[in-house]
Amino acid sequence: MTLNELRYIVTLAQEQHFGRAAERCFVSQPTLSIAVKKLEEELGTPLFERSKSRVQTTPLGDKIVAQAQLVLEQTARIKEIASEGKGQLISPLNVGAIFTIGPYLFPHFIPQLQRMAPEMPLYVEEGYTATLRQRLRKGDLDAIIISLPFTEPDVVTLNLYDEPFVVLMDHNHPLAEKQRIHPEDLNDHDVLLLGEGHCFRDQILEACPNLQPRLENRAHTRTAAEGSSLDTLRHMVASGLGITILPHSAALASHYASDILVTRSFVDPVPTRTVALAWRASFPRHKAIDALKKAIVQCDFSDAEEV
Structure with a gap:
C-alpha cells in the first residue's frame, strides 16, 4: 500500500x-486503474462498483476512502512540520482561487507578492x-481565495475585501x-x-431574486454552456446576445472599447x-500567509482598463 494508491482511490471516489x-x-488511466485493482487485491475486498456510466464506492470502500483521506491529510501535516525549520518565505507556496476571482486578481497580487517575497516560488x-x-x-x-460563505473544520478564513x-x-x-440599475x-x-456549480451564479440570484422565476421558465434568462467563464459571458454580450452581471474586477478587465x-x-x-x-489552521508558515x-x-484595480 502506497500513498499514491491512497491518493488514487480518494480522487476516484470524488470524481x-x-x-x-x-x-x-497526472497519470494515465491504465496506470490508475491498475493501481486501484492492485490495492483492492492487497486488501482482499472491492472498493468500487464499476459500471459503464459511473464508478462508486462500495459500503466498505467508502470507509476505507475516508480513512485514506485522513492519512493523506496527516502526511501533508508531516511535510508542513518539516518546513517549519526552513525559511517561511523561501519554500514554494501553492495558492488556488475560484474561477470568478483568479483571472482578475492574479495579475494584480502576484507582482506585489514577488516584491514582498522574491525568493518564494508561487504556484497558482x-x-x-x-x-x-x-x-x-x-x-x-x-x-x-474564495467567496463567502465558506466554512470548513480546522480551516481559518479571513475576509479580504468586499466587491460590488x-x-x-x-x-x-x-x-x-x-x-444606476x-x-x-x-x-x-x-x-x-x-x-x-459557480457560486457567483448563486450570489446573483440571491441579489436579484426576480431572475429566478424567469430562469425556471426560461424567459429572458440564459445559462452559458458548462465550463464557460465570465470572459465568455462578456463575449456573448458583445455579440448582442443580452446583458450580464459581473464582479467589479472582472468588468474592468476588458479588451472591448467603451463604444462597444x-x-x-x-x-x-x-x-x-x-x-x-x-x-x-495547522499550516505553519504564518509569514507566507501574511505576505x-x-x-x-494592497491590490489596486483602478489602473485596469475600464469598459
Whole structure:
C-alpha cells in the first residue's frame, strides 16, 4: 500500500470516473486503474462498483476512502512540520482561487507578492470552490481565495475585501441610458448567467431574486454552456446576445472599447460579494500567509482598463 494508491482511490471516489481521476492525478488511466485493482487485491475486498456510466464506492470502500483521506491529510501535516525549520518565505507556496476571482486578481497580487517575497516560488491554479476545498484539505494547496460563505473544520478564513456587482451591456442597450440599475430593471431583458456549480451564479440570484422565476421558465434568462467563464459571458454580450452581471474586477478587465460595452452600477444597496482567504489552521508558515494577505489587500484595480 502506497500513498499514491491512497491518493488514487480518494480522487476516484470524488470524481466517480477513471478518466477524470487519472487526469487530476497526472497519470494515465491504465496506470490508475491498475493501481486501484492492485490495492483492492492487497486488501482482499472491492472498493468500487464499476459500471459503464459511473464508478462508486462500495459500503466498505467508502470507509476505507475516508480513512485514506485522513492519512493523506496527516502526511501533508508531516511535510508542513518539516518546513517549519526552513525559511517561511523561501519554500514554494501553492495558492488556488475560484474561477470568478483568479483571472482578475492574479495579475494584480502576484507582482506585489514577488516584491514582498522574491525568493518564494508561487504556484497558482483555478477551480470550483468544492474542488479547492478538497485540495486544501489534502495539502495540495496551502491557501485558497474564495467567496463567502465558506466554512470548513480546522480551516481559518479571513475576509479580504468586499466587491460590488455591476451590469455589463452593449453601449446602445436601453439600460445604458440609466446611471444606476435596479434589479427590477432587468426584467424583460435577456440576462446571461454562468452555469450551475459557480457560486457567483448563486450570489446573483440571491441579489436579484426576480431572475429566478424567469430562469425556471426560461424567459429572458440564459445559462452559458458548462465550463464557460465570465470572459465568455462578456463575449456573448458583445455579440448582442443580452446583458450580464459581473464582479467589479472582472468588468474592468476588458479588451472591448467603451463604444462597444459599458457597465452600470446597481442602486443601493449595491449587491456585493466578500472575497476571503482560507488556509489550514495547522499550516505553519504564518509569514507566507501574511505576505499573501498583504499582497492581495494592497491590490489596486483602478489602473485596469475600464469598459
